[in-house]
Amino acid sequence: MPIISRGFFGRRPQLEDLSRLPPGQYLTEGFPVLSAGPTPRTRLDEWTFQVRGPHGPLQSWTWEEFTALPTESVTVDIHCVTKWSKFDTVWNGVSVDLLLDGVDIGESKFLTAFSDGGYTTNLPLEDATGGKAWVASGFGGEPLDPQHGGPARLLVPHLYFWKSAKWVRGIELHAEDRPGFWETYGYHNHGDPWREQRYSGD
Numbered sequence: 001m002p003i004i005s006r007g008f009f010g011r012r013p014q015l016e017d018l019s020r021l022p023p024g025q026y027l028t029e030g031f032p033v034l035s036a037g038p039t040p041r042t043r044l045d046e047w048t049f050q051v052r053g054p055h056g057p058l059q060s061w062t063w064e065e066f067t068a069l070p071t072e073s074v075t076v077d078i079h080c081v082t083k084w085s086k087f088d089t090v091w092n093g094v095s096v097d098l099l100l101d102g103v104d105i106g107e108s109k110f111l112t113a114f115s116d117g118g119y120t121t122n123l124p125l126e127d128a129t130g131g132k133a134w135v136a137s138g139f140g141g142e143p144l145d146p147q148h149g150g151p152a153r154l155l156v157p158h159l160y161f162w163k164s165a166k167w168v169r170g171i172e173l174h175a176e177d178r179p180g181f182w183e184t185y186g187y188h189n190h191g192d193p194w195r196e197q198r199y200s201g202d
Ligand SMILES: Nc1nc2c(c(=O)[nH]1)N[C@H]1C(S)=C(S)[C@@H](COP(=O)(O)O)O[C@H]1N2
Pocket: 031, 032, 033, 034, 035, 036, 037, 080, 081, 115, 116, 117, 119, 147, 148, 149, 161, 162, 163, 164, 165, 166, 167
């Protein structure tokens, strides 16, 4: 029985893995922390997740209610605009599909995710529905670490990771698109890593 396996030193990317790396990205084994401000600490008994429409709240869950919702285990590759990618990250989360189930979305075609600390990011609803986005509260089988967005963050793995708002507290639905925090500061409005949509104009 080998005492030292290759995995001990970190998995080397296999040939088929490299086709999973979007243009301009490199693979990392670590999990960098990128936050535009301090890590907010909201008490779980004060935490809610809200779905808001143009005229106010449509749905709201307390932490207790939210954690009682059915979750999915999701294994995905993630890609940061600062060029690191991480393969096979394992999350536990509630799908945005489920959070919007039964909500009358009216004329809405876009959403803004909003977070403790004031961070926002925008997405077309079609990028957040159809099994493409989750509100994740678990990572690697553990509760999500506060520096990575715990108690819960948005997870939108098919777009650059700035779209995955940490410390998310809800989503607001809009008929028209409203650029969020980084989108206002020159990042691309959509952020597809496979099309290298890093900055506005890309
Ligand atoms: N609330 C909030 N969410 C955020 C950010 C942030 O600064 N604040 N940074 C974004 C960016 S640019 C990236 S790359 C990822 C980083 O997530 P991580 O720190 O878990 O790696 O979170 C995104 N979500």
